[in-house]
Amino acid sequence: MRRWGDGERFLKRINDIRALSPDAAFRSNFIVGYPGETEEDHDQLLQFVEDAQLDWCGFFTFSPEEGTHAMTLPDHVPTELMNERIAELREMQDSITAVRRDALIGRxxxxxxxxxxxxxxxxxxxxxxxxxxxxxxxxxxxxxxxxxxxxxxxxxxxxxxxxxxxxxxxxxx
Structure with a gap:
């Protein structure tokens, strides 16, 4: 999506912040199904979500907008596939969130x-x-x-x- 950064750099920052402040909370949002997104890209996102153990995540399907660069790109991801990928990510994140919330019991x-x-x-x-x-x-x-x-x-x-x-x-x- 023409954004700066990569998973490794973000994971390092998350880990650095957690080392300084173990109680830090992290939230992020991800757009799934950007044109050209492959199974490998999706697998990398799944791995990032697993590795990062973010407290909260929002997952949204890509929505084409007239006049944007993305509209000119080939290989738009079918809606059904985007929905499958989001369901997989949400299931993983729901489990991560539940574990992180359970860890607060007794505090x-x-x-x-x-x-x-x-x-x-x-x-x-x-x-x-x-x-x-x-x-x-x-x-x-x-x-x-x-x-x-x-x-x-x-x-x-x-x-x-x-x-x-x-x-x-x-x-x-």
Whole structure:
């Protein structure tokens, strides 16, 4: 896509940042199906996603736009193949995100309470990434220190949240 950089350089930067700040979070977006994308290119992206272990990734299919350089390129990737590739990438990333979120269970973290019962740490971008279910008693707009007791896919559950309470109640039946 005529962008600078390559996977090795990006991996080195990610690893350098993690060495300096192990709690750093990483998010990226990838366009799948750029004209001329080969199976080898796709395999390289899969390997990069596996190696980078990013916290969050967005995957989008290439959309041709009139007047752009990409419209003049040969070998446009069929929509069905783009969708297959995205499904494979999302499945891999969902697993990576789940493992990274599970690793936070048992940690005490600071959250910004965005809404009643909903917070986010410095790892989550608003309206894009997961959330932290927190106690409904925490004041909106304030920071709070919470204990992470569970993970549900991209979301975390803090001690005292209504999600945690409903799980406890369900166990009594």
């Amino acid at each position: 005490t973290v600071e959250v910004l309470v965005d809404d009643v019962g909903i917070g986010r740490t410095h790892w989550e971008a608003p309206s894009i990434d997961g959330i932290v279910h927190v106690s409904r008693d925490l004041p909106v707009g304030q920071f709070a220190t919470v204990l992470i007791v569970d993970a549900m896919g991209p979301d975390l559950v803090a001690e005292g949240s209504s999600i945690e309470d409903s799980d406890d109640e369900q166990g009594d039946f």
